[in-house]
Amino acid sequence: MKQFFKFVLATIVGVTLMAVIGLALLLGLIAAAAGSDKAVDVEANSVLHIKFTSPINERTPNNPLANLGFLGLDGDKSIGLNDILASIKKAKTDNNIKGIFLDESYMMSGQATTEEIRNALIDFKKSKKFVIAYSEIYTQGFYYLASVADKVYINPKGIFEFRGFSSEITFLKGALDKLGIEAQVIKVGTYKSAVEPYILTKMSDANRLQVTSYLGSMYDHFLTGIAKSRNINKDSLFNYANSGLIQQPEDALKYKLVDGLKYKDEILSDLKSRTGKAEKKDLSGVELADYLKSGSKPETDPKDVTSSNRIAVVYASGEITGGDGDDNTIGSETISKALRKVRMDDKVKAVVLRVNSPGGSSLASDVIWREVMLTKKVKPIIVSMGDVAASGGYYIACAADSIIAEPNTITGSIGIFAILPNMQKLFNDKLGLSFDGVKTGKYADLGDVSRPLSPEERAILQNSVNHGYDDFTKAVANGRGKTQQYINSIGQGRVWTGTQALKIGLVDKLGNINDAIASAAKKANLKGYKLVAYPEQKSIFNKFGEGLTAEVKAHFVKAELGENYRYYEQIKGVTKMMRTPQARMPYDVIIK
Template identity: 85%
Template sequence: MKQFFKFVFATVVGIIIASIIPIIVIIGIISVASSDKAVEVDANSILHIKIAYPVNERTPNNPFAGLSFLGLDGEKAIGLNDILASIKKAKKDDNIKGIFLDESYMMSGQATTEEIRNGLIDFKKSGKFVVAYSEIYTQGFYYLASVADKVYINPKGIFEFRGFASEITFLKGALDKLGIEAQIIKVGTYKSAVEPYFLTKMSDANRLQVTSYLGSMYDHFLTGISKNRNINKDSLFNLANNGTIQEPEDALKYKLVDGLKYKDEILADLKTRTGITEKKDLHSVELADYMKSDAKKDNEEAGTTKNRIAVVYASGEINGGDGDDNSIGSEAISKAIRKVRLDDKVKAVVLRVNSPGGSSLASDVIWREVMLTKKVKPVIVSMGDVAASGGYYIACAADSIYAEPNTITGSIGIFAVLPNLQKLFNDKLGITFDGVKTGKFADLGDVSRPLTPEERAILQKSVNHGYDAFTKAVADGRGKTQAYINSIGQGRVWTGSQALKIGLVDKLGNINDAVKSAAKKANLKEYKLVTYPEQKSILNKFGEGLSTEVKAHFVKAELGENYRYYEQIKGVTQMMRTPQARMPYDVVIK
């Protein structure tokens, strides 16, 4: 019931906020006066990294970044691309002596955290230091911080170390009270996206798959900490399983951290490390500012070669239309892939997929462009946090696929949901319907009545056809038989590590590994990276309806972590339009 109230709260607040946003759009745009001037980095500086915002694939072209008004926090959100680029640049920057990881909440997926973590490990190869500090260590931030040379916590702080948990919200009880029946048509034993609408708890098959992939992710989590903190993995498991870590002193006792310190002590330590006297200010540069430092020099170092490798970002749910920075529109992504295919300067393509899927039709449209592109130039896929269902569909035609060990992938299956609102209309609202039709199936899909057996058979045939096309595309792309793909399909979700073993991915690695692979396959020694789809300017967005993006910005700011409930409710209406190739649900690990 608590989850139901969260849904209601998120929806009501979202509607209220969205209704007032148009009034302040102009005020907000006028108020944005952030400077894009390059920042000079002083000698003996530290790069200050504080990630307290959701990390998207690319830094958004957001007019409200850096803006604070009406009580909303306008902290600039940095994309994964610029976080990784900044860490890489800092490794070679003589003015940067080390990195300070500070109070980060890591509101990002497991694979995104993994890529940043690997970037820090590479940074340390320069001999420079990484120091981590927080008053509150979530498990996500601790996993990131565990690579640091020194990990400190506030003496009165909070240290979370208790294992992973995944929770699903079931809506059947609420739907029953409202008189709504979710009519389910699906293919795949494990395709459990529809379970919340007709069950009150997880099916046995779903419990099996969640236990499997959650266990795989947790094993990778413990292995990484074990390696960097030099603590036996079994010991780490027991510490979490027994609830041993209750206070910061416990974390210190079992060597999860190196010391209990207040912020002033950390700053004093950083001054000592960088050779700054006690009475002088620490030389520090924020991540958002460091992105803009020596921009001209960075461009010059890119060289003059005409060869290009195109990175096409496909992030978010898949639907028809143009989409935006946080969703995949089949029209926009197809156009981008088609453009790089026809561009002779582009010698290879990296398709960056971070998507739980969505419309099966839109996924197929994108898959077609990937397949055509592979015939004329190399296509390498790099998977982010999630590349499942439709997200895997658009990836499967590539020459090779890279995933992180904790990427969520697979979920090869199709489903459709059609609501029957007859009891809601008749019994709850007293509304009835009547009409005429010229054909037996003219009103197929009418939500005011239940499906007839013949109508259900028609829809099931359509879903079966979609699943057959899906498994055939995967079989052709992966060089497997369709029967084998069906055996590992059925909607089942896998981690990247598991997917490697069963042949759904080729290698474990990050986006940089995928770029290197693309360069090697295209026989390129020098190249420039170009990114698609092009991120639109403020004026473009305003002319096309900036208010939608602005509304999302303010709703997110107000709802925080509850924003996902608001998004789930919006997603229900989309799932009832066309057959879906999408994840069983949004994976939330606690």
């Protein structure tokens, strides 16, 4: 009996402790929600301090952990591209902001995202306000952004990376062979190389050709932008990188890639001088996250915000899957609901579909494509492409009235594939497992991973993939006003940059999301409008009930793995690709 009461008491204490922790977490969420909307005053003669140390998503997440410092979960507050662009645009006409300080950053973003921020800074400079950039370490991504600054400085002992672009693929075939797993591949498309890591140990000739082509296009755009900003010949820049001439900060200064070698205190003194502050006084500055809370929320394009007309911006970001999605996943049900809602809303006169996706489930892509088609019948719909809008990401875009991409957007990859593992050797030889059973039909166990596909089964799957590719190319042909034969010739899974895609007719114009909004307004004959964003982001209390555990888990995994978190995501994605036919880009393009 004594032991019984000890266990009861321990249980009561445990339950009470969990209740206290839960209450503390709830109070923290309430406090975070209350504090998140608190206005911030911007002093006169202030500097807008911009420092990117978190991944840049399409939209600022409605993050319940952002202000929970007492739990040790207060990392970098991620700010979405939407708010970054809006804040820079607002600062351009804000009399209290005298300039922008681009502080040492690691651009955890794609090339097109960096391009949009860079263009916003170029536009900001039209106000005659200054932009100063400083860093101890310049990655190529941050330098591309910083190169538009009036002055670019580096720490005298810092690191300056300027060596050209490279693309690397991890091949898994050797590991699969050791495990006794065969990747059975069914695909359409000479260049549909998403399957190559599972069946080869190096790049195929076709894949090497396409990677060389689009990587060269991206690098050419990179050099062209820097050449214009720094007034340096593009061929000279290519030679600096190719010859390894930039090894020390002194080299960067010698070849005019930076304007000076300075320590942080010297930069702060310079900023004080530019804003009229005495040396002994603190610099008046405002962080980007705080600037979002200053006064009214910045509009992406404040065109007569009193108008009853609306332009809906529907964000489709991440891998395409069936069912519900979130800020970083395109769920076919979530995006379909959003498109239906804006289609039926009489106040919404036009739609901008913002696509940033490598693709995913071909079925889910087709579900969203259907909603884009239906929307196009009743109101203008313009696609704005982000870092990548390839494969399924292009599928959901192709039906729009027009498509606008950045020069370095990755797009195309029109192709379909499926992977089914054969784990017979793993089960039989490695684990000593065997299987037996009965079935009522010849194909009742089609897809069983414990044995290889029969020729008849492979034919069935190949026919399904062929049918999916035919639907894909037909949809693109109809949407782009081309013949299916032509789309097949530029399809085959081949990846293109936005610049290349414009030349072959896959996109209509090069530009950013604001260009897409302006295009939508013009097509709908709107002079005044408000912007509304979809899908609606869930509140922190919705997340508390639905997905807080997942967010906490992701937070700690990201904190532990850092930039290697992408490999963890790739491993998780392998299992998804082995379930249904995929319209997905071959791999992720990472340029450091």
